[in-house]
Amino acid sequence: MIPRYQRILFLALMTLSVLMAGYLWRVHQRTITRLNSISNAATPIEAPNGATTQTEAVTFLMADDAAGTITPSDRQIALPTEPTIRLRAILERLFSDYGQTDSPHPLKFDGTAIADVFFLPLPLTPPKPPEAAGKNTEEKTTPSPTAFTDMAARNGYMAVINLRQSFADAHPSGVEVETLTVLSVLGTVHANFPQVSRIRFLVDGKTRPTLAGHFSLDRVYPSSDTTLQSTKETP
Amino acid sequence: MPWTRAFFLLLGIPTEECGVFIAENAHRWGSPTLHRQKKCSKPALFAAAVAAVLLPAARAQTPAQAPIILLDAAHGGPDTGARLTEKLPERDVTIAFANRLQSLLIVRGFKVVLTHTTPDDAANLTGDGRVELANRSGAIACLTLHASGNAAGVHIFTSALPETEPALQGSKPVLWNEAQAPWVTRSLRLASELQAAISRSHTPVTNHRTWLAALDSLTCPAVAIELGPLDDATAQDPTYQQRVAEAVAGALLFWRGHPNAVTGAGAVR
Numbered sequence: 116m117i118p119r120y121q122r123i124l125f126l127a128l129m130t131l132s133v134l135m136a137g138y139l140w141r142v143h144q145r146t147i148t149r150l151n152s153i154s155n156a157a158t159p160i161e162a163p164n165g166a167t168t169q170t171e172a173v174t175f176l177m178a179d180d181a182a183g184t185i186t187p188s189d190r191q192i193a194l195p196t197e198p199t200i201r202l203r204a205i206l207e208r209l210f211s212d213y214g215q216t217d218s219p220h221p222l223k224f225d226g227t228a229i230a231d232v233f234f235l236p237l238p239l240t241p242p243k244p245p246e247a248a249g250k251n252t253e254e255k256t257t258p259s260p261t262a263f264t265d266m267a268a269r270n271g272y273m274a275v276i277n278l279r280q281s282f283a284d285a286h287p288s289g290v291e292v293e294t295l296t297v298l299s300v301l302g303t304v305h306a307n308f309p310q311v312s313r314i315r316f317l318v319d320g321k322t323r324p325t326l327a328g329h330f331s332l333d334r335v336y337p338s339s340d341t342t343l344q345s346t347k348e349t350p
Numbered sequence: 351m352p353w354t355r356a357f358f359l360l361l362g363i364p365t366e367e368c369g370v371f372i373a374e375n376a377h378r379w380g381s382p383t384l385h386r387q388k389k390c391s392k393p394a395l396f397a398a399a400v401a402a403v404l405l406p407a408a409r410a411q412t413p414a415q416a417p418i419i420l421l422d423a424a425h426g427g428p429d430t431g432a433r434l435t436e437k438l439p440e441r442d443v444t445i446a447f448a449n450r451l452q453s454l455l456i457v458r459g460f461k462v463v464l465t466h467t468t469p470d471d472a473a474n475l476t477g478d479g480r481v482e483l484a485n486r487s488g489a490i491a492c493l494t495l496h497a498s499g500n501a502a503g504v505h506i507f508t509s510a511l512p513e514t515e516p517a518l519q520g521s522k523p524v525l526w527n528e529a530q531a532p533w534v535t536r537s538l539r540l541a542s543e544l545q546a547a548i549s550r551s552h553t554p555v556t557n558h559r560t561w562l563a564a565l566d567s568l569t570c571p572a573v574a575i576e577l578g579p580l581d582d583a584t585a586q587d588p589t590y591q592q593r594v595a596e597a598v599a600g601a602l603l604f605w606r607g608h609p610n611a612v613t614g615a616g617a618v619r
């Protein structure tokens with residue numbers, strides 16, 4: 116015969132196991148719902164710290180194929196403050212405008228045009244030897260919003276724009292059309308990032324000799340106002 | 351003695367005062383240019399003026415000095431360039447335009463050097479190969495020809511390299527992809543001559559600067575010309591090509607007498 120105290124202990128442990136199983140199941144369900152809600156969220160870029168919902172005026176230098184011009188145009192858009200995400204958002208907006216079928220400079224491409232963008236402090240120097248690096252603990256890394264302006268005051272930055280290969284491959288070929296695309300990007304960076312003095316392009320992380328068979332994409336370009344007045348001489 | 355000096359100047363022998371100045375300019379610009387200097391006496395100035403008129407005329411009669419124009423039909427071989435229509439690659443249009451322009455230039459007394467003459471004979475021609483050919487040619491103008499199916503009108507391009515003063519360049523080594531820099535000022539002049547001429551032929555034309563590997567290494571006044579479609583004609587339209595080619599040939603005839611139409615020593619790799 117099983118002693119009475121053993122039967123009570125068995126029942127108590129049994130009840131505890133059932134309760135624990137129930138609790139685990141609940142936690143499991145809750146985690147699944149949370150993970151689903153994250154992956155379904157319609158934010159492709161992680162919301163950066165200090166993101167603002169306020170819109171601000173951004174100058175775009177828009178190309179026009181028919182007139183052969185590049186003209187500044189101000190738009191109100193909401194932008195994050197972190198420089199790289201900000202530059203990327205501005206350029207994505209520029210290219211999405213060109214992606215419209217009724218654009219004066221139409222570019223057809225699937226998905227996004229830009230893989231990523233980053234800033235390099237100038238001048239580009241080789242890394243310091245270990246002993247020197249030890250003394251100076253504040254190394255130049257990705258610029259924080261404040262560091263960005265401090266550094267820029269001295270040397271300026273090189274903006275590296277890494278385009279997607281699918282974008283470059285789909286770009287229409289021709290000296291004029293390729294020139295207008297690149298000058299529009301250079302001018303837009305110049306208008307919104309006075310800290311940037313040089314601009315470079317990569318395509319899927321590699322240098323590419325030309326954008327679409329003509330414009331040399333493997334050089335370092337000065338950041339400058341690329342506004343093109345109409346030089347078109349029509350009879 | 352002013353008249354002795356005048357006699358020497360007429361013979362093209364510089365004398366120590368104003369003659370040196372005149373001779374110096376003759377060397378720089380290809381023909382003597384008259385500049386008034388305080389030291390120059392009236393007879394000396396008169397002699398220099400006569401020399402200025404006579405010397406270029408004498409030079410033009412030398413048959414060996416037919417000015418050279420380099421024409422580079424862009425693309426060719428496996429590089430078909432842009433696709434103007436479903437079946438028409440850019441390389442076929444550029445070569446047709448180059449051949450058309452060549453005949454118009456020859457009848458105007460130019461010597462024409464082509465980088466290639468058929469779309470297929472460019473198969474082994476590299477970009478650097480074209481530039482070497484151009485830089486060895488001693489051309490007074492180098493034209494790279496393109497065609498496009500999307501941007502309307504004719505587009506003229508000059509290298510976007512910053513202009514450097516040839517005198518400041520001195521004996522500094524020249525980077526291969528920046529060899530055009532000392533020539534940019536002259537190239538810009540050539541571009542505006544071409545733009546004016548094409549515009550006079552009732553064709554819409556733009557004139558911009560760009561980054562093209564084919565232009566940046568050239569050591570001659572260099573311009574890229576891109577034929578885009580018009581409302582009533584595509585780039586392969588013979589009438590359209592002929593009109594632009596005649597305007598270009600006319601502008602080059604004018605360019606031939608231009609002080610900036612000088613040839614370089616030729617940078618070769």
Ligand SMILES: [Zn+2]
Binds near residue numbers: 425432440
């Ligand atoms: Zn081309």
